[in-house]
Amino acid sequence: MTIQFNKNQRPAVPARLYGVLAKELKNTNPSNANAITLNFRDPDYSAESGGYHPVEVRLEKQNEIWRMIYMTDFAFQGQPYPELAKEIDICFNSHQVYSAFSGWLNPHHGKELVDLFIKNFISYYAMDAYQVEVSLD
Template sequence: MTISIDTNQRPAMPISFYQLLTQELLNTSPKDANAITLYFRDPDYSPERGGFHPVEVRLEKQFDHWRLVYVTDFAFHGYELIKDIDICFNSKQVYSSLGGWINHDEGEELIELFSNNFLSYHHMDVYQVQVALG
């Protein structure tokens, strides 16, 4: 499986994020799929107990490579699960539930913070991962 990494792509994700996705997809057979969605879930996350936010990652096939479409972090606000952070690679924008669509510099800072936290949580094995092929 090849996930194309465009170093000029904005917003940018760290190489370690792509390596994690590749590792998660090694046991998947996406040859006939045109899209892949990975769901990272902490089964104990709830409005009462807190926990680690669920994260959804969407990839779509472009020629013979996969490219990121979006990375979305969800959080409970009260008892409603909403998009807390949304990194959209098609529109090249970053959204935060606290600030709406944010400027490039703030977006890069938020991506760095999100990525570092997400990778740390993944290494702590807090997530159950599901893969959906489309």
């Protein structure tokens, strides 16, 4: 089954990211699903030794077109008992970007962060840094 993405979203989503998502969904049949969640995880990531941050991507179907809802990067935060928390959150519905270091940013101020985050994510994916789990809702 081919999944058609909404490519007119803001913040703009690079075609290479759609390629990553399409590759991970090629063996998925979401015909009865209304949402898809993709979890990209480095199995060796830990608070003690670091590694590649887990990333979650949420897609929802609207009029037979899959729309990106959010893309979130998680990192261990806090001491003495670190917990996974949002570090970067791109909300495609509200056109806002969240950074744990500066809070919610408007699209203009968040563009550079989004571009860098997505570029790095695609690079890490190309290096096989992640194991991917796909969930249908």
